[in-house]
Amino acid sequence: MGSRGTVAGNGSAMANRGIVVDGEDPAAASIGARDDVEVRLDARLEQLPLVRSVAVNIAMRADFDVDSISDLELAVDESCSVLITRARPGSTLACRFTLADDEIVFRAEVASPEPTPPSTSTFGWRVLSTLTDRVRCWVDGQDAHRVLYLELVKRRPVLSG
Amino acid sequence: MTEPEPTARAGIQRMVAITRTDVGRKDVVVIGVSGELDLLTTQELEKQLSSALAPPNRVVVVDLSEVRFLGSAALSALLSSAESAGSNGIEFKLVAADRATLRPMEVTGISSNLTIFGSVDEALAGVG
Numbered sequence: 495m496g497s498r499g500t501v502a503g504n505g506s507a508m509a510n511r512g513i514v515v516d517g518e519d520p521a522a523a524s525i526g527a528r529d530d531v532e533v534r535l536d537a538r539l540e541q542l543p544l545v546r547s548v549a550v551n552i553a554m555r556a557d558f559d560v561d562s563i564s565d566l567e568l569a570v571d572e573s574c575s576v577l578i579t580r581a582r583p584g585s586t587l588a589c590r591f592t593l594a595d596d597e598i599v600f601r602a603e604v605a606s607p608e609p610t611p612p613s614t615s616t617f618g619w620r621v622l623s624t625l626t627d628r629v630r631c632w633v634d635g636q637d638a639h640r641v642l643y644l645e646l647v648k649r650r651p652v653l654s655g
Numbered sequence: 656m657t658e659p660e661p662t663a664r665a666g667i668q669r670m671v672a673i674t675r676t677d678v679g680r681k682d683v684v685v686i687g688v689s690g691e692l693d694l695l696t697t698q699e700l701e702k703q704l705s706s707a708l709a710p711p712n713r714v715v716v717v718d719l720s721e722v723r724f725l726g727s728a729a730l731s732a733l734l735s736s737a738e739s740a741g742s743n744g745i746e747f748k749l750v751a752a753d754r755a756t757l758r759p760m761e762v763t764g765i766s767s768n769l770t771i772f773g774s775v776d777e778a779l780a781g782v783g
Contacts, residue, residue: 539695540666546693546724564758572727575694617734621727621763 531591537581537604545574545589549600552591556598558650566648569625570600572618573644576631577604580612580642597627597649606642609633622646663695671696673703682713683782685775689721692729700729704736708745715740716778718750725759734765746770748778 533548535541549570553563570589577587585605592599611631613619622629628647635641671690678685684707692700707715717733719725733749740747749771751757760766772778 538663539693540663542693542695543670543691546691560754561758561762564754565762567724568726568759571693571724575726575728579694617731618727621730624763 529593531593533589533591534586535589537578537585537587539575539578541587542571542574542578545587546571548589548591552593552598553648556593556650558598558648562648562651565625566598566600569622569629569646569648572622572625573600573602573629573646576612576618576622577602577606577642577644580604580606580608582607597647599645599647601643601645603641603643606633606640608642609640611642667696667699671699673699675703675707678779680782682711683716683779684712684714685716685718685779687718687721691724691726692722693724693726694728697726697728697732701732704732708736708740708743708747710743710745712745714746714748714779714782716748716750716775718775718778719756720750720752720774722751722756725756727763730759730763730765733760734768737769746782748772750775750778 531548531552533545535544546567549567550563553566558566574587574589581587582605587602587604589600589602592601611633614623614631625648626646627649629645631642631644633640633642671688671692674687676685676687686700686703686707688700690696704715704717715736717736737747747770749769750773751760751771752773757766757771760769760771
């Protein structure tokens with residue numbers, strides 16, 4: 495029967511999300527975790543420069559061009575700003591960069607008391623959706639276990655000529 | 656926004672420096688910014704902008720040449736400053752010369768609502 499159902503009681507962060515899976519992170523199922531980079535830090539705005547510099551380094555390593563690196567830096571900064579300003583006090587911001595062949599997936603999560611994701615009609619959200627190829631934000635879990643997620647995808651631009 | 660805590664304040668000072676340069680004209684203000692403008696540090700810029708964008712000032716120049724990162728809070732602050740300057744009859748000019756600042760303004764489309772120059776001298780040329 496494998497591990498089905500064990501997640502809800504194992505005391506890990508997964509147990510707090512109110513979702514039942516086969517004991518693995520659903521987002522990681524089809525992607526080798528070997529090249530992933532994870533950053534966990536206090537959910538405070540003073541940490542933004544650190545996450546930005548990680549984003550820049552990863553984009554450089556993935557051979558993104560100057561403008562795409564700048565776009566990813568801005569998008570990651572905006573994502574983390576959104577999560578940090580909605581974080582439960584004293585909580586941890588967990589960020590994960592997944593490198594695929596032609597794209598970088600950035601996914602971040604934080605414990606948040608807010609029952610709904612932030613509005614998509616703000617200037618900040620417009621910036622996020624302009625700078626990325628895909629972005630979504632959602633809430634999972636109940637009450638004290640509520641978690642706010644944000645995921646974005648930035649593709650490597652197709653080189654012309 | 657509320658006043659940042661002491662640790663946040665130290666963080667702001669490490670990340671950004673905002674200085675007002677005297678150009679010898681009472682009604683012309685040049686604000687030089689260096690460092691990174693994100694959600695935390697933009698609060699500092701907003702303070703300077705709101706005090707500068709008032710009579711008797713007639714021209715306000717914000718020099719972003721030494722800015723290495725321009726986040727959405729800063730983009731939004733620059734855009735609303737341009738609007739408020741316009742409605743108060745104040746000329747609001749930006750100086751930006753490299754990709755770190757030009758790219759965010761271009762890709763978000765706000766550069767069309769801003770007046771951008773390559774240097775402070777260019778921004779001040781023709782200011783009577």
